[in-house]
Amino acid sequence: MSSSASSSSNVVGGLQMPPASADLAKTWEFLEEGVDHIMTKLQTGVSYSKYMSLYTVAYNYCTSSKMHGTSDTVGMGNRTGANLMGSDLYNNLIRYFVAHLKTLRDHSDSLQDEDLLRYYGAEWDRYTTGANYINRLFTYLNRHWVKRERDEGRKNVYPVYTLALVQWRTNFFQYIQNKNTKLAGAILRLIEIQRNGDTIDQGLVKKVVDSFVSLGLDENDTNKACLDVYKEFFETPFLETTEKYYKQESEAFLAANSVSEYLKKAEERLKEEEDRVDRYLNTSTRKALVSKCEHVLIREHSDLMWDSFQSLLDFDKDEDLQRMYALLSRIPEGLEPLRKKFEEHVKNAGLTAISKLVGEGDNAESVDPKAYVDTLLEVHRKNSETVARSFRGEAGFVASLDKACREFVNRNAATGNSSTKSPELLAKHADLLLRKNNKMAEEVDLEGALNRLMVLFKYIEDKDVFQTFYTTKLSKRLIHGVSASDESEASMISKLKEACGFEYTNKLQRMFTDMSLSKDLTDSFKERMQQNHDDMDISFGVMVLGTNFWPLNPPEHGFIVPAPIQPTYERFQKYYQTKHSGRKLTWLWNYSKNEMRTNYLNQKYIFMTSSYQMAVLTQYNAAMTYSLQELEAATAISKDILGQVLALLVKAKVLINEEKEQYDLNPGFKSKKIRVNLNLPIKAEVKQESTDVLKTVDEDRKYVIQATIVRIMKARKTMKNQQLIQEVIAQISQRFSPKIPDIKKAIETLLEKDYIERVEGTRDTFAYVA
């Protein structure tokens, strides 16, 4: 570069500013000196006036209309003067950049790795800063000549700044890269050093990586970012080395460490790599990098993770489970094997727990309802916590849990082959909870216990069995007045209603209605009797219960209403008939009870008795001794029940049975309590209860299946056997799981009754018979 000192106002820097009419050589000589200054010594500063004169010279040259004979290096055809002016400057700029970059190139030859990156980074900064100024210097050229060239389709003409980058790329960047990808290799080595745990200059890496991004060029729109250089020269090799690095690392790590340790490691590594993107990579790399890491770190070792899942479950390794879940949830289908194993695990846990319970009791028949329910709940609680905590409540695991629970709640060591045992035990437990004097007297506990029971109820397949047992138990609670509270009863019913709908609890609610109507009826009857009669020394309460809603059967034998209650019996009968004419009253003596005062002993006792006992005892108002036969005749109670009634009275020492089939009143009866409860359940009744309930259920089911088939066939007209069976199962499974043989039997019954017929010429298609 030449420099001649001058102090003229026209003189800037080393050269004198050429006049507007100066030719190319003169003009470029002046401009090149300025350009070089800016590109190489910007830190020494450029005065405003110098900058302005450079700008002016470039402007003047472009706007001069003279023809200058110049070469046509850019290869444009026949141009106007102004066009040629622009291309003159443009070509000279190219020449300058090429020369400038040659010097950088030469310098870089001896550099390696971090030194190379430092040099590259420093020069990049200087170069791009300079190029920015130069770009503005040639604003006029950019706005007019370059723009027109590009508009006319010459896309290899760029604005000056872009030109600088293109030149950098061709003459410097590619030159270094071509030597064994020296540049990208240097970055990758630094990254590896960092992965190995050492500190590196992340700013430097970022700068160089950013330059890769800047060097991308969209030929059509120079303002648009283009990542092709970044992707080709950096991202692709980066992903390859990443894969290699982690493949090697994960294998080596697993060879020396447990899966638990590996889970931690993999989690850390994945986080690190994501951070890496934030720190110094282009964000577009995130997806590819993450999926690459997931593949190498998770997918490649998923078999091993799946295999060790069970032992993590067995030892309640919550944190490890969480980690394994989080990792495997990142790869497609990664969780499915876990869900399956989890389901199996829960199922086994449930089965084992119940086996243990049954084993302790030594008898599947006598499983305690509370212990049974508590055991099932405990397995459910533990595993649902695992789902919430370790598997973030993910729907697939919830489904696995539900499936497993449905399995062991319905079929376990306590149920054997019976599908009705579990609903029975649950209903019994509900009964114990809702009875007076249960241990869970406190309101909060009771509500909580009912809620927990509903957790299990959800899993019960034969909800109709539960319903039947529950109804029976409820009727006992109500007629014996042993329900803990109306509020809790109502709460339980509303829970059942919520779970199964109105129809399911309809009967239960009707039972409560009957109870409250009965209370009113008793009161109004009492009132009426007080007005009309003055001999009311009997206090009388009655429950009038709808036959269709109460699972109660009248006695199979007759009953002679004992004389002392005869008037009350008749008065009520009459009173009721006038109130509700046409209704039939059936007296359920087998469920009735009485309190009797004794007058034949020194001490006055109150006997609490069943009506049968009362019928027997009132006989002794007339005589001291009766034979079995006489009592049978006087009461009309069947012999076997009467025998048991008497046995209880004898056992309580109210009667004496010294001679065969002869019963005497015991004049020496004594008791510590004034109120003596003689009304103990008769054995036959207790035992019969369960079988009765199951019989009812069976009958109901037959009817439900048939009704469902008719409904379906009526809607569909014709249907294949298989579809029909599927549809029936689908429609009924909310209440219970119908068995295929039962469905087939129902179909046969309907065939026989001509509700449906086989479609002629087919073996397996049925048609509705209208």
Next chain:
Amino acid sequence: YKRLEIAVDAYFNGPPAAATPTSSSAPSTAKLNTLFDQYKDPDEADTIKVDGTLRWCEDLGIEADDVVTLALALELGSKELGTWAKKNWVDGWKRLGADSLEGMKPVLRTLSNKLASDADYFHRVYNQAFELAKAEGQRSLTIDSAQAFWEMLLPFGLRGGALSHVSSAVDGEDVDMDSTEEGFQEKHVKWWFDFLNQRGKGVTKDTWQMLYEFIRSIDSKFTKYDMEAAWPSTIDDFVEYAKTRAAQ
């Protein structure tokens, strides 16, 4: 008379075209009416009842429980066992082309052959037999009467080929022509009876009709049976029974 015999032979041996007898050899309504009256019930002039049927069978030289009587019932529109309405009887015989006992005998032989070997014909006779076997007002058969009819029909159909096994190959499935799968056999008829007697319930129409399908499709080992298919549960239970018995 000779001409009649020739005509009958032509009818049964010749191509279907010969089935329409020429007017000269057409069976005579008068002769058939006369023949019918020989067997008619003393109280109901238009009906042959069981007594008449027995005599008629004897004159025809067949047993009253010959399976061909079931084919005749179909041909002559008999709706009740051993009971024949005059109009149906006469019209039927005119269709069959015979107006004398001697003329009827070869017709019986032909019907018998057809019943033994023609599966569709057998099927029609079989289904109709349920109605004949059924007591009036009942929906199902007692085991005894069902068994009596099955004894007539099943061994006969099995021997003659009308009940021969149809391979259960599904459409599109390759049928292996070399493996001739064995089907329901005569000894299984006895098993079926043993099973029914042990079970002791009546036979519904559906079971009757489906048994035909079952016999034709089941293999002799009872392995190709789908418990969930639309079979009546009686047949489901029989398969269980037969499998156990086959294993012994």
